[in-house]
Structure formats: structure tokens, C-alpha cells
Amino acid sequence: xxxxxxxxxxxxxxxxxxxxxxxxxxxxxxxxxxxxxxxxxxxxxxxxxxxxxxxxxxxxxxxxxxxxxxxxxxxxxxxxxxxxxxxxxxxxxxxxxxxxxxxxxxxxxxxxxxxxxxxxxxxxxxxxxxxxxxxxxxxxxxxxxxxxxxxxxxxxxxxxxxxxxxxxxxxxxxxxxxxxxxxxxxxxxxxxxxxxxxxxxxxxxxxxxxxxxxxxxxxxxxxxxxxxxxxxxxxxxxxxxxxxxxxxxxxxxxxxxxxxxxxxxxxxxxxxxxxxxxxxxxxxxxxxxxxxxxxxxxxxxxxxxxxxxxxxxxxxxxxxxxxxxxxxxxxxxxxxxxxxxxxxxxxxxxxxxxxxxxxxxxxx
Numbered sequence: 356x357x358x359x360x361x362x363x364x365x366x367x368x369x370x371x372x373x374x375x376x377x378x379x380x381x382x383x384x385x386x387x388x389x390x391x392x393x394x395x396x397x398x399x400x401x402x403x404x405x406x407x408x409x410x411x412x413x414x415x416x417x418x419x420x421x422x423x424x425x426x427x428x429x430x431x432x433x434x435x436x437x438x439x440x441x442x443x444x445x446x447x448x449x450x451x452x453x454x455x456x457x458x459x460x461x462x463x464x465x466x467x468x469x470x471x472x473x474x475x476x477x478x479x480x481x482x483x484x485x486x487x488x489x490x491x492x493x494x495x496x497x498x499x500x501x502x503x504x505x506x507x508x509x510x511x512x513x514x515x516x517x518x519x520x521x522x523x524x525x526x527x528x529x530x531x532x533x534x535x536x537x538x539x540x541x542x543x544x545x546x547x548x549x550x551x552x553x554x555x556x557x558x559x560x561x562x563x564x565x566x567x568x569x570x571x572x573x574x575x576x577x578x579x580x581x582x583x584x585x586x587x588x589x590x591x592x593x594x595x596x597x598x599x600x601x602x603x604x605x606x607x608x609x610x611x612x613x614x615x616x617x618x619x620x621x622x623x624x625x626x627x628x629x630x631x632x633x634x635x636x637x638x639x640x641x642x643x644x645x646x647x648x649x650x651x652x653x654x655x656x657x658x659x660x661x662x663x664x665x666x667x668x669x670x671x672x673x674x675x676x677x678x679x680x681x682x683x684x685x686x687x688x689x690x691x692x693x694x695x696x697x698x699x700x701x702x703x704x705x706x707x708x709x710x711x712x713x714x715x716x717x718x719x
Contacts (some may be wrong), residue, residue, distance in 0.1 A: 364560040366531040367524070368412045370419060376556075377409060377517045381508040388508050392420055397477055399485040401463070401493050401502065404510030407555030410488040414459040417486065423455035424448060430465040435473050442477045449483075456483050463487035464496035471498045519549045521556050522563055528641065538567055540580035547585040548629020562589035602633070610641060614649045618688045625684055635676045639665040642683055653693035660686060 369375050372382070372392060380390045391397050397417055401408040411427070426441050438458065451633035458478070460466075466474075478485040485505075489496065493507060496552035513521075522545050525532040548566075552559035565590030570578050609624035628638060640663070646661035664683040668676040 358545055361413060361560065363525060363532065363564040364407075364557040367521075367528055367560065368415065370416070372416055372420065374672070375409060375413060375416060376521055376701070378413075378510055382413075388506055391506060392417055395421060397421060397484055399501070399505040400487070401497065401505045401507045402486065402488045402510055403491060403507070404491050405512050406556060407492060407552070407559075408510040409556065411459065411461065414457065414486045414488070417484070418457035421455050421457065421484065423457045423484065425457050425459065427459045428461065429461045430460055433460070435466070435470045438474065442498035445483050446480075452663075457486060459486045459488065461488045462490075462492050464489040464493070471501050475500060475616050477506065477602055494618050498598045502565055511703065514544070514554070515549045518552055518554070518556060518559050519545055522548065522559060525560060532657055533563070533567060536567060536578065537576065538578045538580055541582060542579050543582045544585035547582055548589055551585075551589045552648075558589065564710070572627060576673060605631075605633075606638070606641060610645055613642075613684060613688045614692065616688050616692070621684050621688045622681060625680060629673075629677050629680075635668045635673055635680060636665070637670045638680055639683075642680075646687060648697045649692050649694055650687060651693045651696040654689040657687055657690050677704065 369591060375382060380386070383389065388400075400414075400417070414427075415425060417423075424445070428437065428441075433588065438460070441456070441458055445458075448456060463471075463592065466490050474485060477483060487493075487497070487501075487505070493502060503532060526534065526540065528534050544566075548559050548562050552562065562585070566580055566584045567578055569588075570584055573579055605628055606625055609621060609628065610679070612621035612624060625638065629635070643658070643661040643665055646657040650657045658684060664679055667679045671679065
């Protein structure tokens with residue numbers, strides 16, 4: 356139930372598929388997921404991607420399009436027994452009223468394999484639709500039998516213009532948004548919020564709401580929402596996990612940037628890891644490997660420098676180690692590259708494995 360105290364991001368959620376913003380790669384005209392929703396033939400769905408990109412909202416839209424009862428659960432605080440209870444109620448509802456049920460399980464990756472397996476038999480029955488949501492890649496955390504029965508959709512961070520559109524729509528909405536509040540907001544303020552939210556519509560709408568209602572009213576009874584207000588209303592969102600998908604994606608982007616001699620990109624990914632709390636020793640170790648694997652004998656000193664970097668980082672620690680990592684990154688990215696040693700030892704190992712074992716010649 357929506358009340359005046361309900362957060363703006365919840366109040367202005369789109370109710371129809373036509374109102375949904377973003378994710379055109381899976382919801383554009385002719386795309387499988389859109390066709391399934393429009394046709395009313397919706398199998399189990401798995402949504403994955405960053406927070407605030409519309410996973411729960413689309414789940415609600417699916418339930419509404421099917422004229423189904425919607426049940427929201429969070430796997431971190433729920434059990435399979437609770438899911439089973441909802442399923443039993445869903446069967447009764449279907450038998451008595453002919454009404455379907457959508458079960459939305461947020462953070463579904465928190466269910467173990469046995470718990471996930473127990474969902475399959477019941478959710479395959481008519482009248483029950485399972486929608487699982489997670490910020491992580493489901494192929495690593497969900498069982499294949501659940502994935503094979505589902506349409507899997509990746510939700511990407513919203514683009515700046517899409518966030519701007521959502522903010523402007525909320526400002527105009529007189530029924531559920533801020534349309535009845537006299538707000539004078541600049542385009543620079545809106546753009547700042549859109550960029551700083553990093554593709555998270557919920558974060559952007561939350562910043563707009565807190566900025567609007569925490570700003571003193573001017574003499575002419577208006578709320579002046581300028582760039583300063585925007586900067587005070589939102590903090591830059593740096594999503595980074597130290598042991599899962601984004602950890603590996605980011606270090607991969609960092610190494611490939613150094614390998615490609617793109618100094619600016621390499622420093623950007625380095626800064627993201629540092630701000631995300633990555634262990635500087637992990638970064639330094641990867642630089643040591645890169646110095647031999649990708650630079651090699653094109654510039655042998657790089658291995659000496661990278662090894663010194665690792666030892667220095669161990670001795671000094673953050674935040675001073677940030678400078679050591681940056682210095683080494685710039686030097687390695689600017690150096691000539693050669694993977695000849697990597698390719699040579701790889702071929703030699705294959706020869707040992709695949710060819711006839713050679714005896715050591717007597718003269719050696």
C-alpha cells in the first residue's frame with residue numbers, strides 16, 4: 356500500500372510495461388522477454404544485475420499483466436518452508452478463483468543447491484510463476500536445472516539520459532511524485548544526480564526526494580534545488596565486491612588496459628579497486644605476473660620493478676601504497692609488450708605432455 360511516507364522510488368514505480376525505462380536489450384520490441392510478458396505465457400524468470408535497475412519493478416509489472424497475486428520474499432530472511440506455504444495458498448487460490456500467483460525471491464543466490472532444487476517441482480505447475488533476482492551472475496550461483504527452466508535477463512545500469520527521464524517524470528507526477536511541490540531545479544543538478552547514481556534509479560530518486568524536502572523554502576515559497584543541493588544529496592556509488600564477479604571483472608579490465616598500453620584506463624580501474632577496498636597486495640601480485648607474461652623480454656626491467664612494487668606495498672601499506680601501484684602501473688602500461696616467453700613455455704609444456712618422452716643426451 357502506497358502512503359505519503361512511502362519512498363518516492365516506490366511511489367513512482369511504473370505500472371505498465373510501456374512505462375518501464377531501460378533494459379531495451381531484453382525488453383525492446385521483438386525481444387523474447389517482452390514477447391513472453393505480452394503473450395501472458397511467462398515461464399520462470401531470473402533477473403540479475405546491479406541494484407536500482409528495475410528487477411523488482413518488472414516483477415510487479417509481470418504480476419499485474421498476468422492479473423496474479425504478488426508475493427515478495429528475500430532469500431536472506433526466508434526459508435523454503437515459507438515458499439512452500441505460499442505455493443499451497445497459490446494452489447487454493449487458483450482452484451477457487453482461477454487467479455495465478457507470482458513468487459518474487461530477491462537475493463535468490465542465497466538459497467543453497469538443495470533449497471533451489473526444491474523449488475522446481477511446484478513452480479512448474481500451472482498458476483505459479485517464480486521470479487528470482489540477484490546482483491550476481493546466476494550461472495555461478497544457481498543450479499543448471501533452475502536456469503534451464505527460466506528466461507534469464509541481465510539488467511544493466513541505466514544510462515544517464517534514462518535516469519534523467521525518470522527524475523523529470525517524478526517531478527511532473529502530481530498524483531504520486533513531486534508534481535504538487537514547487538521545485539525550481541536546474542539541469543546541472545539533475546545531471547549531477549543522474550551521473551552520481553551510477554545507473555541506480557532508486558538511488559537517484561532517493562537523492563531527489565531528500566534534497567527537495569531538506570532544502571529550506573525561499574521567500575516566495577519555492578524550493579531552489581541547485582547543483583550544491585544535488586552534491587549534498589547524493590554520494591558517489593562505487594559498487595565493488597572483493598570476492599565475487601565485480602572483483603574479477605575489474606581486475607581483468609585493469610590488466611587488459613595495462614596490456615593494451617592504455618594508461619588512463621588502467622589508472623581508472625586501479626582507482627576503482629583502491630576505493631573499493633581491494634587488497635593492494637593482490638593488485639601488486641597481478642602486476643608481477645603481467646610484467647613477465649605480457650612484457651617479458653621486450654623490457655626485462657619491468658619484472659624487477661613489479662617485484663619491487665610488491666615488496667614496497669607489503670612494507671608500506673595503504674594509503675601510501677596507492678602511489679607505488681600507480682607509478683608501477685604507468686611504467687608497465689607505457690612499456691613495449693612481448694608474450695614470446697609465455698608462448699614458448701606453453702608450447703614446450705605441450706610437447707612434454709603430447710610427444711614421446713626424450714631421454715637426456717649423454718653429452719648433456
